[in-house]
Amino acid sequence: MFKEIPPFTKKMIIDTAFRKASKKSRNDFEKVTLASDTISSMLEKIVKRYPSFQQMDTFQRELIDLLVGEDEIRHNLGAVQWASNMVKKIKREYLRKMRNNKDKAFQLRKQCYARYVSILDQIEENLEFLREARKKLVNLPSVNPGLFTVVLAGFPNVGKTSLLKALTGSEPEIQSYPFTTQGINLGYMEYRHTKIQIVDTPGLLDRPFSERNWIEKQAISALTHLADVIVYIFDVSETCGYSAADQENLLQDIKNEFNTPFIIVNNKCDLSRSEYVNISAETGKGVEILKEKIKEYSKSKS
Template sequence: MYMSFQKGFYIPKVEELIDNAFKKARDEASKVQERDFNRRIIEKEKTRVKIASEEITGTLKNIANKFPNISELNPLYKSLLANSLDIIQLKKALSHLMSSSRTCDELKTQFLAAMFRVQNKNGISKYRNEFYGRLVSVVKRCKASFEIIKNAMKNMAEIPKIKNLPTILLIGCPNTGKSTFLKAVTSANVEIQSYPFTTKRLQVGMLTEKFLEFQLLDSPGLLDRPEEKQNNIEKQTTLALKTIADSLIFIIGANENINNQINILKRFKKEIKYKPFFIVINKIDLVDMGELKEIESALKNYLPQKTTLFKLSLNKAKEQELKEIKDEIYNLNKSWYTKKGKENIKSVF
């Protein structure tokens, strides 16, 4: 299930929900038409109980029902949410809203039945005041659940819109130029800074090449350390690699420690075994020819012989250099559009 969490839904404050419900109840009660004064008061109070309860019950149910069903989400979305949220706590909050809505409905039934037996305006107003007090108490107990759900919506809004398209994951150490690559190849509007760890979440860029559409994902930089020691930012890259990446582009920083970068390649050997990929050595203007040859030699000692390798400085890339990279993206991923495309990908190791 591919979807976007960019457009959420409004979750009011508890006090706002109560005020709105009581206002609507008061407005609806003012429309009651009864010739007998005493009877008119009784019907107005019943209307206020009915409308206030229905407004609050409806809002609580609406929030709980509109929230995406986590069990039906795409594996990446589910993993990203679990990475940033306490899923059990969130489920309890949603369940609490549903049970609270039922409590409000039961209170309405209980008090309307009691009010049916009352024949004077003083007695009926007493019941309505008591009902309002009970209703407010139930809603105020939802305050913590509201905050949990609001926080979840905020986290979900940061998850990019990922389409069911061939997905190319950009992977590498911090400050190697992954965001620069995404911007150069797809014209995506991404933040680029000269310091590491600028990218803190997955970012999407779209590339149309020879009438086919491809989806590139910029990912947070990885450090040379085991997966179990990764922080939540790094884990986004690992999750994308394991769940939705159809192919990979490793961005190597020529001015960064090559051994650390090769260690990252080695660490994910199992995950990328059946995924096509190529290498981009970036920032070659920051090293001399001797250093560049050492980097190439170190990579070739590890990579399969036919691995495509590009050498350039992305911030100064020529149009022809970018065209060659786009052609390689097309060639590696065009089979996705055929029925047996994914089945035909052979191991590159």
């Protein structure tokens, strides 16, 4: 949705408006009108193409607020809308003057153009902010908050990517996530003519919270609005390089953040533990049992 926002600069707007007025207008009256209409149209296109925050889900809204600031976007859009209104007002003012002083139409049109430019000068920083915001927002992941969503968690090397492939039967999509250099991995399970969304977030739910900076903690907070179930992958064998105690501590960290159901999975089923769902993502053993558990949660949510 953010790709539809036009990345107009002050120069682009001025050049487009005056060039169009010069080519398509027969007199100074038409030039004043067409230049104004073009400027207002381009400014209002920026305002209208920004999606409504009220219609966004909480996950998307928190990400936007964290990345660029919802209040800052509102403020800068307000400045752009003000400029559009002012340009229309100036147009009406100068059309009246030109009708009353037809012999001075050329000079008045020049004055009017200068006023248009002055207004755009005043919002140059606002336009630049919105351009930079757009660059960041187009990189947000195309996660569908309307789907039942499973978030995978656990230390690195416990088999999250392998489990994602085993659950979905395909290679995951790699989506950009501005708060981690690794992005997020996304896949889908088919269930009852709809999809269950499976999300793996490398760099976020894979180490103790005490090691995180403020931005990472806020990014995790946003995930709490997305996750319907957390699948925590445990490596009882400790071949992942992390002790069972460390893995238990990370699990407790995540439980403290997420008020959602947890499914605890042991991805080394040769060392089974009765309290876990014992699977092997590599061989597929136990994966169907895990799928059924996920579907049960999905059923209860729908």
